[in-house]
Amino acid sequence: MADLARIAGVSVSTVSRALSDSPLINPETRERIHALAREHHYSINVGAQNLRLKQNRTVAVIVPYDPETRQHLSDPFFLSLIGSLADALTERGHDMLLTRIDADRLDLAAQVWHTGRASGIVLVGQWHHHDQLNALADARMPFVVWGARLRGQRYATVGSDNTEGGRLATAHLLAQGARRVLFFGDPGLPEIGQRHDGWRAALTAAGRRPAAADVQAVPFVTARIEQAVERLVAERAAFDAIFAASDLMAMTIVSTLRRCGLRVPEDVRIVGYDDIALAAHFLPPLTTVRQPIEAAGVALVESLLAQLGGAAPASALLPTELVVRQSSGR
Amino acid sequence: MADLARIAGVSVSTVSRALSDSPLINPETRERIHALAREHHYSINVGAQNLRLKQNRTVAVIVPYDPETRQHLSDPFFLSLIGSLADALTERGHDMLLTRIDADRLDLAAQVWHTGRASGIVLVGQWHHHDQLNALADARMPFVVWGARLRGQRYATVGSDNTEGGRLATAHLLAQGARRVLFFGDPGLPEIGQRHDGWRAALTAAGRRPAAADVQAVPFVTARIEQAVERLVAERAAFDAIFAASDLMAMTIVSTLRRCGLRVPEDVRIVGYDDIALAAHFLPPLTTVRQPIEAAGVALVESLLAQLGGAAPASALLPTELVVRQSSGR
DNA sequence: GTGAAAGCGCTAACAC
């Protein structure tokens, strides 16, 4: 910038003002300096600018991974969510810092804020860390979590209406004539727990008694899902419908069922969750509960920016929608 | 930091040195200052540090999207690649800035470097911008591209051996007894073009004559792929094998074929490309050419860091491997 | 309308 000032024959302050389009500057000097900057491929050093302005238009998007499986980022749903976040942030003039951390080291997430690398944080995945998250909120770190709204929560979450989603899916299966609807997924995780609540509510509303044996508490690990299905088939368990906690899980279940000689949807009807792009092109096309990905990215960013603007952490519950395709019968 | 110095009763330089574990400092003062920093939740401001050190441990990963389809980021392969990059960068102590830009505005990619936000760039996707990329290289911007090595290229690329991959896939189909192997994908894109070359080479080596009509130059757009398949079936085209330019494309082709009443692999054998996680659990499990994703992230980062260290742009060609599953017959 | 100068939070000579 000093160089540019010398070339233009003005002071650095004039250059600074010209480049920031200050109204104080003579329009023609302003234009001349802009031209010079272009010609010499000069752009303002954002680091120095941030230091001086004590601002920081950078948001860290942090993906905690399960230390055992490292599984998380392989799910297309989360990956799409990241794409959606990238767009939402770019649109609002923020940069996106992407980091993966061990889910058990959430304190590392705070680090990126303490060091001033990012002015706020989007956490993609809540896992079991409700208490740690509350602690971070108490430290007044601006952040939002993609996940479920929980009792006694002092931080902001954005998520789809999991309970309603689970209810919709299960009610649909019952309406299709299902006699016994299994739930696949680990209810210990907050979001999955709420989908499980929805499943239970729909069964109860229909006068059924949800049995503990109807819950297959499997994690998002392909091999475990396959095992669970194979065991059920081997035991000749009497079930004719499954509500799976994610599309990826549903797809694995379908493949395994068919390998075991069962037909979908003739023998077993199935509904997934997420509505990832592949769901529509799977065979059979997957009935699923859609989570609005674009809206999710926007809602997360809006909630965070509001906090950065001084507002208290505000959560959002996004609407879910049942997308009926062929895997649940017709 | 000044505050910390006051609390500790020393000067800022002592604090600075202590926190950077300088050997000049008395071990016990060092420890005392570390403890104080922890207690007061102080961490060094990276922005100021970078400004002073004129270093910047941040790498921008830029995903150009096709302005029409915005399709790119939806492919699980690219998303996994991003995950792999995040890991490789984190491991080497770099932050990752993720940005999506219009593929036609590659100059915006240079911006993030000019402004000092990132010290180097990883471009995920080469598209048709060979010349623009050469221009950026001439401007001495440190960057690597995930893509194909092309003639007259002055920038670094990292990619799998697409020609060999295409050859492997096609030779395998021929060995399985295929009479006519179609190629699905747009050979106008560098990487796809090389896969196409491999397809052609394998056919020629087997004494076949690759016909222009055997190339279905479809983009990565679901509807277009479906149309192409439907047209072939409607025309009663005589083909019994397909090599698809990506797994996602292969899956769409399989679904469409089956909707049209054709069986895979009995009527049509198919091989995909990438080996995304879902390929193994698809029905039928997909035979495919594996691109080594973890190695890819590492190779991209290594190439970039070498440039940052002053080396000339160096490209890498990663080995591909045919993974035989059931979609190609047995 | 433009310039001089102070200072954002840090590091590294250079002194002692």
Place this chain on the structure above:
DNA sequence: GTGTTAGCGCTTTCAC
């Protein structure tokens, strides 16, 4: 071993 000081590239008050 520790302190003093200059300066990284920028913005902005205050003077003119």
